[in-house]
Amino acid sequence: MRRLLLALSAAALLASPVAAAPGDRAVEDLRILSADDMEGRLVGSPGGAKARAYISGRLREIGLEPVEQAFVFKRKDGTEIRGVNLIAKIEGANPDGPVMVVTAHYDHLGVHDGEIYNGADDNASGVAGLLAVAGSFKGAPPKHTVLIVALDGEEGGLRGARAFLETPPVPADRIALNINFDMLAKNARGELYAAGGSPNPWVKARLESLVPTASVSLKLGHDTGPDDSFDNWTYQSDHGVFARAGIPWVYFGVEDHPEYHKPTDDFATVPQAFFLKAVDTVIAAARLFDGELDTLPAR
Numbered sequence: 001m002r003r004l005l006l007a008l009s010a011a012a013l014l015a016s017p018v019a020a021a022p023g024d025r026a027v028e029d030l031r032i033l034s035a036d037d038m039e040g041r042l043v044g045s046p047g048g049a050k051a052r053a054y055i056s057g058r059l060r061e062i063g064l065e066p067v068e069q070a071f072v073f074k075r076k077d078g079t080e081i082r083g084v085n086l087i088a089k090i091e092g093a094n095p096d097g098p099v100m101v102v103t104a105h106y107d108h109l110g111v112h113d114g115e116i117y118n119g120a121d122d123n124a125s126g127v128a129g130l131l132a133v134a135g136s137f138k139g140a141p142p143k144h145t146v147l148i149v150a151l152d153g154e155e156g157g158l159r160g161a162r163a164f165l166e167t168p169p170v171p172a173d174r175i176a177l178n179i180n181f182d183m184l185a186k187n188a189r190g191e192l193y194a195a196g197g198s199p200n201p202w203v204k205a206r207l208e209s210l211v212p213t214a215s216v217s218l219k220l221g222h223d224t225g226p227d228d229s230f231d232n233w234t235y236q237s238d239h240g241v242f243a244r245a246g247i248p249w250v251y252f253g254v255e256d257h258p259e260y261h262k263p264t265d266d267f268a269t270v271p272q273a274f275f276l277k278a279v280d281t282v283i284a285a286a287r288l289f290d291g292e293l294d295t296l297p298a299r
């Protein structure tokens with residue numbers, strides 16, 4: 001489609017400028033966030049601050065005004081660590097109605113024994129997806145208010161998500177749904193999982209309706225069984241904090257892979273075609289959930 005448009009004359013392009021598709025920058029965002037100079041984006045580190053500055057700049061470029069939400073926590077050894085979430089609000093047509101919170105964590109594991117844990121899939125990919133969703137909603141405004149939230153301190157404790165819900169920027173009872181992205185980039189079978197449907201029939205029906213038209217092979221699951229089981233991902237990423245608060249949630253992510261939490265999770269090992277399909281899919285999902293958010297049964 002975009003290639004055809006490029007064939008149009010310059011005059012036609014000037015008459016009706018063609019907006020870039022929201023996913024167009026996703027590969028570049030992923031590449032920059034997982035580059036060596038981000039030093040693995042450890043919470044409280046200069047690399048983490050550099051990643052935050054980049055995300056903040058991209059949100060402003062999209063036309064949003066990100067606000068920082070700082071929080072402090074203690075490591076097991078007693079060291080105090082300062083994390084910072086970034087929150088950008090996109091006002092919906094009904095500003096007093098339910099609010100959808102879209103999240104992705106930008107922190108990762110930092111540097112260990114001289115090796116940089118770049119975290120391309122975990123979770124530069126989710127942040128790139130988050131920015132693409134922000135671009136989509138800025139381009140065609142949502143029906144409901146959407147908070148775009150880049151969370152810090154996920155690795156080792158879901159700290160940013162906890163801080164977000166301890167002092168939410170809107171009353172907690174208005175937060176109707178959390179959509180969380182954590183690892184959108186790598187799967188050898190071209191499969192992306194959507195969890196959150198089993199505990200919530202409303203969520204399940206909407207996820208099922210996405211399956212036939214999704215750009216990826218969209219699988220539902222990983223949301224039942226014992227809390228501590230490997231196959232139940234309910235509490236494995238930031239959406240777990242929303243789940244514990246009784247807020248309906250949707251999680252998009254891939255199965256673990258050989259590069260998971262290894263220095264080899266870098267840009268070179270990302271299958272870009274699959275990643276772009278995953279980004280397309282999460283944009284479609286975010287738009288669908290926003291469009292129908294007012295039909296979500298009150299809790």
Ligand SMILES: [Zn+2]
Binds near residue numbers: 105122123154
């Ligand atoms: Zn992660």
